[in-house]
Amino acid sequence: xxxxxxxxxxxxHDAAHEPTATGERAELLETLARHRHFLRFTTRxxxxxxxxxxxxxxxxxLGGLIKHVTAVERAWAQFILDGPSAMPDFTTMSEADWARRxxxxxxxxxxxxxxxxxxxxEVARRTDELVATLPHLDATQPLPKxxxxxxxxxxxxxxxxxxxxxxxxxxxxxxxxxxxxxxxAKTMG
Numbered sequence: 001x002x003x004x005x006x007x008x009x010x011x012x013h014d015a016a017h018e019p020t021a022t023g024e025r026a027e028l029l030e031t032l033a034r035h036r037h038f039l040r041f042t043t044r045x046x047x048x049x050x051x052x053x054x055x056x057x058x059x060x061x062l063g064g065l066i067k068h069v070t071a072v073e074r075a076w077a078q079f080i081l082d083g084p085s086a087m088p089d090f091t092t093m094s095e096a097d098w099a100r101r102x103x104x105x106x107x108x109x110x111x112x113x114x115x116x117x118x119x120x121x122e123v124a125r126r127t128d129e130l131v132a133t134l135p136h137l138d139a140t141q142p143l144p145k146x147x148x149x150x151x152x153x154x155x156x157x158x159x160x161x162x163x164x165x166x167x168x169x170x171x172x173x174x175x176x177x178x179x180x181x182x183x184x185a186k187t188m189g
């Protein structure tokens with residue numbers, strides 16, 4: 001049996017219980033919320049099977065994109081608090097580690113779109129709360145070891161949040177292409 005998930009049911013937040021961000025933080029969180037909305041909106045009225053279907057030359061599917069963005073946001077938010085220990089040392093990952101990481105990009109047996117979206121909503125709530133309550137956005141952490149990071153580089157909480165926004169926006173665009181290839185539906189236009 002497949003479930004049809006509605007974006008409004010799965011992505012709403014109880015604003016009365018969230019810390020209030022102001023100034024720069026409010027603007028950053030508003031931008032992130034907008035891109036999250038576009039990403040979630042691509043899954044409107046889909047079944048679990050449709051959310052897991054590959055529709056382009058890439059291995060991407062809508063449910064997998066949501067899972068990946070959720071994992072990325074979760075890890076980077078934890079990085080703000082704990083630094084590089086919140087992430088793996090990408091320079092020492094094995095083939096099996098990379099294969100497990102690839103599972104972020106697909107719907108696995110037993111996963112549902114409802115569950116994937118609920119996990120994303122919870123991670124978003126925690127990130128928003130973290131950003132609203134951080135003492136300041138200038139605190140830095142050394143980046144985790146990876147082939148794409150310069151040795152000794154550090155990122156501030158602000159830079160991490162901008163990275164989460166960029167990652168979400170990029171994958172919202174991917175999701176729009178996957179959805180249009182699936183059934184012609186578009187996020188905008």
